Amino acid sequence: xxxxxxxxxxxxxxxxxxxxxxxxxxxxxxxxxxxxxxxxxxxxxxxxxxxxxxxxxxxxxxxxxxxxxxxxxxxxxxxxxxxxxxxxxxxxxxxxxxxxxxxxxxxxxxxxxxxxxxxxxxxxxxxxxxxxxxxxxxxxxxxxxxxxxxxxxxxxxxxxxxxxxxxxxxxxxxxxxxxxxxxxxxxxxxxxxxxxxxxxxxxxxxxxxxxxxxxxxxxxxxxxxxxxxxxxxxxxxxxxxxxxxxxxxxxx
Amino acid sequence: xxxxxxxxxxxxxxxxxxxxxxxxxxxxxxxxxxxxxxxxxxxxxxxxxxxxxxxxxxxxxxxxxxxxxxxxxxxxxxxxxxxxxxxxxxxxxxxxxxxxxxxxxxxxxxxxxxxxxxxxxxxxxxxxxxxxxxxxxxxxxxxxxxxxxxxxxxxxxxxxxxxxxxxxxxxxxxxxxxxxxxxxxxxxxxxxxxxxxxxxxxxxxxxxxxxxxxxxxxxxxxxxxxxxxxxxxxxxxxxxxxxxxxxxxxxxxxxxxxxxxxxxxxxxxxxxxxxxxxxxxx
Numbered sequence: 001x002x003x004x005x006x007x008x009x010x011x012x013x014x015x016x017x018x019x020x021x022x023x024x025x026x027x028x029x030x031x032x033x034x035x036x037x038x039x040x041x042x043x044x045x046x047x048x049x050x051x052x053x054x055x056x057x058x059x060x061x062x063x064x065x066x067x068x069x070x071x072x073x074x075x076x077x078x079x080x081x082x083x084x085x086x087x088x089x090x091x092x093x094x095x096x097x098x099x100x101x102x103x104x105x106x107x108x109x110x111x112x113x114x115x116x117x118x119x120x121x122x123x124x125x126x127x128x129x130x131x132x133x134x135x136x137x138x139x140x141x142x143x144x145x146x147x148x149x150x151x152x153x154x155x156x157x158x159x160x161x162x163x164x165x166x167x168x169x170x171x172x173x174x175x176x177x178x179x180x181x182x183x184x185x186x187x188x189x190x191x192x193x194x195x196x197x198x199x200x201x202x203x204x205x206x207x208x209x210x211x212x213x214x215x216x217x218x219x220x221x222x223x224x225x226x227x228x229x230x231x232x233x234x235x236x237x238x239x240x241x242x243x244x245x246x247x248x249x250x251x252x
Numbered sequence: 253x254x255x256x257x258x259x260x261x262x263x264x265x266x267x268x269x270x271x272x273x274x275x276x277x278x279x280x281x282x283x284x285x286x287x288x289x290x291x292x293x294x295x296x297x298x299x300x301x302x303x304x305x306x307x308x309x310x311x312x313x314x315x316x317x318x319x320x321x322x323x324x325x326x327x328x329x330x331x332x333x334x335x336x337x338x339x340x341x342x343x344x345x346x347x348x349x350x351x352x353x354x355x356x357x358x359x360x361x362x363x364x365x366x367x368x369x370x371x372x373x374x375x376x377x378x379x380x381x382x383x384x385x386x387x388x389x390x391x392x393x394x395x396x397x398x399x400x401x402x403x404x405x406x407x408x409x410x411x412x413x414x415x416x417x418x419x420x421x422x423x424x425x426x427x428x429x430x431x432x433x434x435x436x437x438x439x440x441x442x443x444x445x446x447x448x449x450x451x452x453x454x455x456x457x458x459x460x461x462x463x464x465x466x467x468x469x470x471x472x473x474x475x476x477x478x479x480x481x482x483x484x485x486x487x488x489x490x491x492x493x494x495x496x497x498x499x500x501x502x503x504x505x506x507x508x509x510x511x512x513x514x515x516x517x518x519x520x521x522x523x524x525x526x527x528x529x530x531x532x533x534x
Contacts, residue, residue: 060351085428095419099441099529109427112437165427
């Protein structure tokens with residue numbers, strides 16, 4: 001179990017129409033760890049994690065090649081809908097469903113997939129809310145539309161919504177970039193707890209955040225994997241000069 | 253510098269004034285039309301109008317009950333055709349065929365369809381339904397109005413769905429929901445209000461259509477709700493009564509106009525009050 005591999009990526013290439021965004025690389029993402037993906041804007045960070053749960057392909061003209069193994073299964077030879085239930089995603093902007101209450105938002109992944117048992121739904125929603133530390137905070141507003149909450153709370157509702165489906169892996173695309181420092185801090189704390197049960201891959205622009213919360217760090221530049229290693233190593237003793245300049249802010 | 257500032261200030265005030273004037277003009281025009289119709293139509297708006305059939309010339313107390321009922325039936329039939337077909341096409345244009353050549357084709361077809369004069373639609377339905385069934389009928393009228401509704405509903409639905417943020421589709425897909433459920437259970441409910449208001453606009457558009465009804469439902473002086481028989485409608489009766497040479501008939505036409513506009517406006521208001529959700533506006 002210790003340091004076992006959750007996602008095994010090989011020869012991953014991605015395109016938008018004729019523009020190649022990922023140039024072909026492989027790596028292994030460890031189970032129950034937080035892996036931070038860093039790199040300059042436009043280096044393919046978002047595209048990279050969107051390839052890990054087959055969200056890349058929903059963009060018209062997008063293409064992928066290579067393989068991504070979830071445990072032993074190639075996700076590109078499976079049903080994408082089922083893969084996305086096992087590999088959840090949290091986005092940059094808190095995108096709650098405005099026509100639904102907080103409860104319905106969090107239950108959506110289960111109830112819309114056919115779970116009708118009210119008791120069970122309630123349990124899952126409360127557990128997910130508790131996991132993101134919102135149960136006490138908004139417990140009484142749970143049946144109101146989610147739109148009245150602060151953006152930090154909204155983002156935690158989105159995380160709870162992703163957790164409710166009980167995925168194995170959670171991909172996060174700059175989940176704190178729309179939040180103030182306190183709300184970001186809440187989410188960082190939350191991630192450290194969540195990694196007991198989930199494998200987390202997080203894209204971030206914030207070096208301090210990557211250094212604080214992650215166990216492993218991936219540095220991407222211009223669609224290539226430049227460096228991948230344990231976070232202390234990457235930040236303190238980077239092997240590649242490009243990693244060092246990026247981390248120290250000397251160049252992109 | 254000073255001169256330039258003044259120059260800008262004057263322009264700004266001029267333009268604001270111009271916008272204010274346009275607003276006044278357009279709301280004034282609406283009030284004028286409504287007021288004029290109310291003034292002429294209100295005296296005749298009594299119970300008789302809604303419960304009686306037209307009285308013979310020279311007799312008092314006739315109504316247009318059959319036309320009020322007929323208009324509701326025609327609009328109902330039009331909705332049965334226009335709403336599902338139009339919303340379906342709108343969903344296709346926005347969600348499925350957006351960037352494909354097939355979607356472009358459908359979009360072009362919808363545009364052409366919305367540009368077809370309504371009298372042409374009337375003639376078309378006349379030739380495929382009235383001639384075949386050998387009778388003018390409520391059915392034919394409803395079909396004609398329904399066809400006119402389709403492009404209106406489709407383009408509005410497409411426009412409203414385009415206003416739903418792409419992030420919601422991604423969030424729903426990332427939960428492991430199949431595409432059709434994302435559309436049906438997440439995107440459509442989010443856009444429901446805008447789509448519903450668009451439907452009432454389309455209903456308002458066809459409620460006053462007269463030209464296609466000449467070829468399809470025609471008219472009826474008697475109480476008739478049969479779908480395969482000619483049926484009366486408010487716009488047809490307004491036309492007939494307003495162009496007749498009798499003062500009593502003119503009053504009936506005015507009241508018919510008032511009732512028609514009241515039905516349309518209250519439908520729009522009801523949709524705005526009752527439909528839940530977001531104000532996505534084009």
